[in-house]
Amino acid sequence: MTTPENAGSDYDVVISGASLAGSAAAILLARRGARVALLERRSDPAAYRVLCTHNVHASAYPVLDELGLLPAIERAGAVPNTARWYTRWGWIEPTDVLAGPGLPSGYNLRRSVLDPMIRARAAQTPGVELLLGHQVTGLVREAGRTVGVRASTPQGERELRGRLVVGADGRDSAVAKFAGVPARAYENARFGYLAYYRDLPLPDDMTRAWFLEPDMAYAFPNDDGVTVVAVLPHKKRLPGFRADLEGSFDAFVRALPGAPDIDSAERISKIIGMLDYPLREREPIAPGIAFIGDAALTGDPVWGSGCGWALQSAKWLTEAVAPAVTGRGDLDPALAEYARTHRERMRRQKDRHISFATGRPLNPLERLMFAAAARDESMARHMHRFQTRAIGPLRFLNPVALARAAAVNLRSGGPAVPHVRPRRGAGAASR
Ligand SMILES: Cc1cc2nc3c(=O)[nH]c(=O)nc-3n(C[C@H](O)[C@H](O)[C@H](O)COP(=O)(O)OP(=O)(O)OC[C@H]3O[C@@H](n4cnc5c(N)ncnc54)[C@H](O)[C@@H]3O)c2cc1C
Known part of the structure; x- marks a missing residue:
């Protein structure tokens, strides 16, 4: 819902992190009419995640399909x-x-190929502004609610406001840190x-x-x-x-x-x-904030699930909040719906990850x-x-x-x- 606080927002959604989760969310939300700022602390458009074995599960296939990436993925020799x-x-x-x-x-498909591919697709999507070299360094808060981020940029400090801030900034999420959303850690x-x-x-x-x-x-x-x-x-x-x-x-x-x-x-x-590499989980939402990908749940690398989860959680978030962030509904119930979906879809997989990560037989x-x-x-x-x-x-x-x-x-x-x-x-x- 448009409120006096967000009526003057620069964007509908401000996303911290332009890796798999953030880029996917930016594309999907923008296609539903949202104005999205996609912030990435690294300046190189070809930057990619190094710690990964590149196995993207079939569960993410429908999201890759919806993103329109399958032909490019196949052409790249996946x-x-x-x-x-x-x-x-x-x-x-x-x-x-x-x-x-x-x-x-x-x-x-190596992340050195996949990450720049999905980021480039985000940058080409009408409604997405990809802002490289923008590191989130704080949050803008009003009346106990997050209404934007502060970022250090090559041109200096900048404030970007949005109805929704998305933490897609990985397991050490800066958004979570500045919002005071703790992570529960499990031994690996x-x-x-x-x-x-x-x-x-x-x-x-x-x-x-x-x-x-x-x-x-x-x-x-x-x-x-x-x-x-x-x-x-x-x-x-x-x-x-x-x-x-x-x-x-x-x-x-x-x-x-x-x-x-x-x-x-x-x-x-x-x-x-x-x-x-302890496993980590966070509440997937906070007032004015949603977490997706590793920022919400970092699983055990032995199952090669994190890329799929990053893409799928971007999709779940989009389905829940797209009407609200474009001014056609209330954001808080939409965020609660996303949190419910995330918990329901992840609960059993998370329990299995946590249990197996103990090294049990x-x-x-x-x-x-x-x-x-x-x-x-x-x-x-x-x-x-x-x-x-x-x-x-x-x-x-x-x-x-x-x-x-x-x-x-x-x-x-x-x-x-x-x-x-x-x-x-x-x-x-x-x-
Ligand atoms: C050894 C290892 C092997 C793995 N192998 C697999 C595998 O085979 N298959 C699989 O599915 N998963 C695997 N994973 C997990 C997978 O790599 C992650 O789950 C996945 O990359 C999560 O994507 P993400 O977009 O949520 O976060 P990330 O890929 O971590 O991206 C976070 C992004 O946020 C940016 N960022 C961070 N802070 C800020 C800030 N303050 N401001 C702006 N931007 C910021 C970062 O630069 C980065 O681009 C593996 C993990 C490990 C450790």
């Missing part, structure tokens, strides 16, 4: 992110996942390192994931023939791992069952590390489903739908699927019987 998962019961290998009905795929028991390779063949050119309980590892084929290899071991290994980073990384990868042949490939990056339900998926094709396809977030935890664990998993495992001697034991590697990679 690799469909169908995956194979190694478990102690052997490999889970869903087949026909690209062709089968209801088996969507997301993409692996794993650390991570990743590196980029050229000429690293993977079977079927498909993503590989290793569940080594508690360690995790991945190989993601990406655009331009580049493969990202990531290892996320338990922190108890960290001191030894860091003592000889290159040697530990290589030994860990070489010891993986069906290891990618890194010795025949060319490593084209440094080994990039993430030593402590697979629980009985997970053992049941993983074992069955390693042993049965239709269970493997079911697993694929879940891992790509095409279905949520409730549908994944529906009674029919559970019964089928139990039957598959009974036929094979029960879920506790491993088909193949994880290979115990030598040196730094041994557990």
Whole structure:
């Protein structure tokens, strides 16, 4: 609703952060008639997020489609992110996942390509003003409500007002800090390192994931023939791992069952590390403010969900607030609706992230489903739908699927019987 406070707003929406969440929200809101200021602290339009393994889940496919990015993503050489998962019961290998009905795929596309692409799309969208080199340094508040931001810019300090301020500025959200919205943190028991390779063949050119309980590892084929290899071991290994980073990384990868042949490939990056990455959640709204992407919920990188969540939360926010920010309704109920959607859509996934990030072993339900998926094709396809977030935890664990998993495992001697034991590697990679 237009009030005396916001009647003179420069914009309808002021967004802090022009990465995936912020750029997507800017495009979607502007297309619904909002005047959007999209502020990004970095000045380079080609800036991108470095700490990422670039796996965008299928759950974000409809948003990428709505943004009109799919043709550009495919032209850029994105690799469909169908995956194979190694478990102690052997490999889970869903087949026909690209062709089968209801088996969507997301993409692996390097953030160095995707981030500038979506930001450029935002800049081209009528109604969006992309303001690079604009760092949010404070909030404008009136009567206990946020009505704008202060930003340091190449031309000096500037104040930008809007009906709604959106924190799309990542896990350390500046908007949250200045608004005094705290984050609840949850331990992450794993650390991570990743590196980029050229000429690293993977079977079927498909993503590989290793569940080594508690360690995790991945190989993601990406655009331009580049493969990202990531290892996320338990922190108890960290001191030894860091003592000889290159040697530990290589030994860990070489010891993986069906290891990618890194010795025949060319490593084209440094080994990039993430030593402590607690999960974080915030209330998704505050008076005059909404948080999207990592600013609302930072999950565990082992599930590769954050890019999808960033895009999806931008969409949920747009659907809830677009009429209100363009003067056709009350903002507060619209914000409450967004918060409700975010909580409902994220609750189970968040709980699963928090629980698995403790480094716990697979629980009985997970053992049941993983074992069955390693042993049965239709269970493997079911697993694929879940891992790509095409279905949520409730549908994944529906009674029919559970019964089928139990039957598959009974036929094979029960879920506790491993088909193949994880290979115990030598040196730094041994557990
Ligand atoms: C090791 C690792 C691997 C990962 N791999 C995957 C993966 O494979 N798949 C996946 O889906 N997710 C992955 N993630 C998570 C994913 O990278 C994030 O969830 C995602 O980038 C969140 O997007 P966002 O737009 O919310 O925030 P970010 O991408 O963090 O962007 C925040 C933006 O805000 C800007 N900003 C910050 N402060 C200000 C300010 N004061 N003023 C203006 N601008 C500001 C920043 O410059 C940045 O552009 C991974 C994370 C890690 C740590």
